[in-house]
Amino acid sequence: MSRVWAVAKNSFVSAMRMKTAIVFMLLLIILLPIMSLTTTGDGTIKGRIQSFISYGLGLTGLLLSILTIVVACHTLSTDIKHKRIYSVITKPIRRFEFVLGKVLGVVILDFLLLVVFSSVIYALVLQMPKFAKANAEDIQQLKNEFFTARASLKMSVDTDMLKARVEDAYKNMKAAGELDQNKSKEAVMNELMASAKYSMFSAEPGGMVLWEFNNVKPFDANDILYVRLKFNASQIPPDNLLYGVWYVGDYRQVQSGEQAKTPIYAVPRKDVAKTVREFQVPADAVAADGYLAIVFVNEPANNSTIIFSEEDGLEVLYKAGSFSANYLRAVLVIFSRLVFFAILGVSLTTWLGFPVAILCCFVVFFSGVINGFITNSFEYIAAYLQILYKFTIKPFILLLPKFDENYNINNYIIDAKLINNGFLAMALISLAIKSFILLIAGFIIFAKREIARVIV
Amino acid sequence: MTAANENNVIEAVSLTKIFSDWWGRSRVVAVDNLNLKVTNNQVFGLLGPNGSGKTTVLKMLLGLLHPTKGKAFVLGGDSKDPRISSQVGFLPEESYLYPYLNARETLDFYGRLFGLNSRVRKARIDVLLDMVGLSGMASRPIGTFSKGMARRIGLAQALINDPKLLILDEPTSGLDPIGTRQIKDLIVELARRGKTILLSSHLLADAEEVCDRVCILYGGLVQKEGRIEELLEQKEKSQITTTCLSERTIEQIRRIVEKDGGDFEIRPPMQKLESYFIDIVNKAQKEKKYTSGAVNQYDATDAQRAAAMSDVLDKLVSAKVETEKLEKVDNAAVVETEKVGTNQNVLNQLTQGPEIKMPEPVEPVNKTEEINVQQDIKKNILDELTKSEENRNE
Numbered sequence: 001m002s003r004v005w006a007v008a009k010n011s012f013v014s015a016m017r018m019k020t021a022i023v024f025m026l027l028l029i030i031l032l033p034i035m036s037l038t039t040t041g042d043g044t045i046k047g048r049i050q051s052f053i054s055y056g057l058g059l060t061g062l063l064l065s066i067l068t069i070v071v072a073c074h075t076l077s078t079d080i081k082h083k084r085i086y087s088v089i090t091k092p093i094r095r096f097e098f099v100l101g102k103v104l105g106v107v108i109l110d111f112l113l114l115v116v117f118s119s120v121i122y123a124l125v126l127q128m129p130k131f132a133k134a135n136a137e138d139i140q141q142l143k144n145e146f147f148t149a150r151a152s153l154k155m156s157v158d159t160d161m162l163k164a165r166v167e168d169a170y171k172n173m174k175a176a177g178e179l180d181q182n183k184s185k186e187a188v189m190n191e192l193m194a195s196a197k198y199s200m201f202s203a204e205p206g207g208m209v210l211w212e213f214n215n216v217k218p219f220d221a222n223d224i225l226y227v228r229l230k231f232n233a234s235q236i237p238p239d240n241l242l243y244g245v246w247y248v249g250d251y252r253q254v255q256s257g258e259q260a261k262t263p264i265y266a267v268p269r270k271d272v273a274k275t276v277r278e279f280q281v282p283a284d285a286v287a288a289d290g291y292l293a294i295v296f297v298n299e300p301a302n303n304s305t306i307i308f309s310e311e312d313g314l315e316v317l318y319k320a321g322s323f324s325a326n327y328l329r330a331v332l333v334i335f336s337r338l339v340f341f342a343i344l345g346v347s348l349t350t351w352l353g354f355p356v357a358i359l360c361c362f363v364v365f366f367s368g369v370i371n372g373f374i375t376n377s378f379e380y381i382a383a384y385l386q387i388l389y390k391f392t393i394k395p396f397i398l399l400l401p402k403f404d405e406n407y408n409i410n411n412y413i414i415d416a417k418l419i420n421n422g423f424l425a426m427a428l429i430s431l432a433i434k435s436f437i438l439l440i441a442g443f444i445i446f447a448k449r450e451i452a453r454v455i456v
Numbered sequence: 457m458t459a460a461n462e463n464n465v466i467e468a469v470s471l472t473k474i475f476s477d478w479w480g481r482s483r484v485v486a487v488d489n490l491n492l493k494v495t496n497n498q499v500f501g502l503l504g505p506n507g508s509g510k511t512t513v514l515k516m517l518l519g520l521l522h523p524t525k526g527k528a529f530v531l532g533g534d535s536k537d538p539r540i541s542s543q544v545g546f547l548p549e550e551s552y553l554y555p556y557l558n559a560r561e562t563l564d565f566y567g568r569l570f571g572l573n574s575r576v577r578k579a580r581i582d583v584l585l586d587m588v589g590l591s592g593m594a595s596r597p598i599g600t601f602s603k604g605m606a607r608r609i610g611l612a613q614a615l616i617n618d619p620k621l622l623i624l625d626e627p628t629s630g631l632d633p634i635g636t637r638q639i640k641d642l643i644v645e646l647a648r649r650g651k652t653i654l655l656s657s658h659l660l661a662d663a664e665e666v667c668d669r670v671c672i673l674y675g676g677l678v679q680k681e682g683r684i685e686e687l688l689e690q691k692e693k694s695q696i697t698t699t700c701l702s703e704r705t706i707e708q709i710r711r712i713v714e715k716d717g718g719d720f721e722i723r724p725p726m727q728k729l730e731s732y733f734i735d736i737v738n739k740a741q742k743e744k745k746y747t748s749g750a751v752n753q754y755d756a757t758d759a760q761r762a763a764a765m766s767d768v769l770d771k772l773v774s775a776k777v778e779t780e781k782l783e784k785v786d787n788a789a790v791v792e793t794e795k796v797g798t799n800q801n802v803l804n805q806l807t808q809g810p811e812i813k814m815p816e817p818v819e820p821v822n823k824t825e826e827i828n829v830q831q832d833i834k835k836n837i838l839d840e841l842t843k844s845e846e847n848r849n850e
Contacts, residue, residue: 002568002571003568003569003571005568006565006568006569007569009565010554010557010565013556013557013561014554014556017556018556082552083548083550083552084552084553084554085552086520086546086548086552087546087547087548087552087553087566087610087613087614088566088569089519089520090518090519090520090535090541090544090546091541091542091566091569091570091617092538092539092541092542092569092570092571093538093569094538095536450520450521450522451519451520451521452515452520452521
């Protein structure tokens with residue numbers, strides 16, 4: 001182990017004296033405080049802090065990833081290229097110890113830099129309300145909506161039920177002879193499914209939409225529920241405002257007509273379309289068995305159909321942890337990515353030169369950033385290519401790390417969403433498995449290869 | 457699998473290396489069926505012109521290249537085995553060092569790879585820096601060193617583990633004549649201490665001076681191998697060296713030789729350029745002329761030089777002994793002690809092998825004295841030398 005440390009220390013010193021790390025550090029040290037002063041967001045103090053943390057964490061993650069890739073690809077490949085490895089590998093050190101030492105050196109560098117910069121961002125974020133001279137109301141809002149960690153719930157659509165309903169509708173249409181002969185069964189079914197979903201999540205003037213949640217996890221009943229909503233409208237009025245009443249509580253009580261055990265809250269609101277809005281309801285609206293329903297009733301005066309999207313139309317949030325713990329988890333996820341890139345870089349250079357290895361690393365990095373886009377775009381290829389895709393490119397893409405969509409860790413912090421244990425464990429384990437495979441491959445290749453170049 | 461004969465420190469059995477291009481075409485036979493045996497305590501020279509496969513052989517011995525055919529044994533096993541490689545010192549054909557580390561950090565790094573503890577590392581690094589004449593530049597980055605100075609650090613790193621077997625690839629290339637002289641002295645002294653040395657070179661004069669046995673390679677094939685005296689002896693000639701003779705005596709000798717039917721030639725013997733050069737530099741050093749390069753503690757006569765080198769090596773190995781002694785102090789009462797005449801002998805014995813019992817110091821006073829010597833390592837080696845002689849006289 002002392003040998004691994006010796007190599008680690010050496011590659012760490014190399015990275016520091018290469019000045020690459022220094023340049024990145026200076027860049028961040030200068031940019032972060034400037035950003036904390038110049039970001040404006042949507043004008044509110046919350047918006048400012050959100051956009052600062054978004055850029056700050058995003059920039060730190062990006063720059064440290066690039067630094068990791070450069071240093072990891074450089075450290076082993078130059079040792080081989082400049083033959084420094086001759087007098088190292090002939091010492092009593094196992095080859096895997098050497099590779100491990102190289103990885104460890106980069107990881108130590110990452111760890112130190114990440115600790116420094118995440119602390120700087122954390123400190124700046126905590127100080128920003130003071131600098132901005134926020135009033136008590138703003139601070140309370142920040143406390144509830146930013147400096148917290150909220151669990152989020154989305155309604156999962158019961159697809160089996162929906163399918164059965166669509167099947168029925170299809171059979172009825174067939175019986176009535178209303179089927180379009182030019183369309184296949186599949187196309188008709190898809191259309192029916194889309195319209196069924198549409199009708200589930202849209203309300204005509206005077207109509208309603210119902211969301212139901214089970215397993216709202218037990219928490220302090222004195223707390224607050226946050227309902228986050230976003231909708232579109234068929235006709236947008238001149239003042240842009242659409243009216244509606246929200247009912248939050250145990251809907252089953254209304255259906256069965258029994259004595260209400262838990263309160264049902266009615267919240268009349270006027271909201272702007274296509275914008276994320278949030279309102280609060282006391283948490284005692286949740287039934288004892290964890291059931292919660294939210295009903296939206298479209299005001300007839302709107303004279304417009306209001307449409308919610310299935311994915312991000314409505315979310316229920318509640319406090320489930322502290323901001324600091326959540327921030328620490330986000331930093332941990334970023335760190336695990338840096339470790340992955342350190343291993344990727346070093347493993348690739350056990351058999352590739354610096355330019356090729358760094359290219360591969362950047363391909364992996366950027367495809368991780370747009371992983372969702374890639375997978376989505378392949379969904380639309382022709383059916384006969386679909387099989388080919390399924391067995392070749394798809395498994396390969398699945399092997400690549402994901403940093404976007406749900407895995408974009410910055411969004412959790414910006415929206416004060418709890419990074420729950422399951423998600424954290426999944427993210428860490430999947431990266432750990434991928435890293436482990438890469439590391440073992442690197443060990444094997446490096447143990448087998450000829451270190452010296454062919455010179456006659 | 458081990459080599460048949462334990463006495464063989466290096467054994468290569470029909471070692472072959474064929475290089476091919478990416479497609480497996482245009483093959484080059486770099487080493488062809490090489491059989492080589494280097495026995496214990498031998499200085500073995502691999503000689504040959506550029507591209508004759510010397511370095512390829514060394515790389516195969518060290519596991520940096522895989523032989524296409526055949527097998528190489530180093531110290532009876534595979535050189536990749538840490539148990540074997542911990543007893544091998546290797547100086548590559550050029551000193552490939554980390555340019556951003558300074559001399560001390562470099563040696564410390566290599567010392568760590570051998571798992572030496574910090575105390576041993578520090579003591580050995582001091583001695584080695586002193587030996588290669590770079591103690592004044594210990595904190596300068598290697599990147600700013602000249603080729604010869606980097607070479608000296610390369611040599612120091614090869615010695616940091618007090619190796620049983622030293623593999624030197626072109627040891628004298630890039631060195632000034634004094635550095636070359638020192639390396640040769642070092643090789644001779646190490647051989648005297650029972651080490652085995654394998655070196656490759658195309659500088660024949662250097663090889664001739666230090667090697668017991670040489671192997672001449674050409675085109676990857678062994679052309680000739682044998683003891684250097686056997687190879688170079690000119691059996692049909694005799695050589696007489698005397699003090700300056702008078703005209704009359706020369707005429708008399710000529711007559712005798714001609715009567716015997718032999719050829720006769722007479723001229724004053726030439727001093728070697730090497731020793732002439734060393735004299736000049738030595739004079740300049742004594743006058744304390746400024747230099748930013750390496751400074752050698754140079755001693756005039758062969759005997760003094762050998763003694764100085766011996767002293768350095770003593771100090772080098774004593775670093776190990778020192779710490780082991782100190783670690784054993786606690787159970788000193790239980791361990792049987794063995795009286796040894798002089799420290800010199802103890803140290804010499806210790807370098808022979810690990811099986812020798814670790815003797816306890818005779819008097820505690822001596823021990824502290826030794827430690828002082830270790831800590832005060834930067835003193836002139838000549839001073840050290842005279843001091844140790846005084847000790848011996850006591």
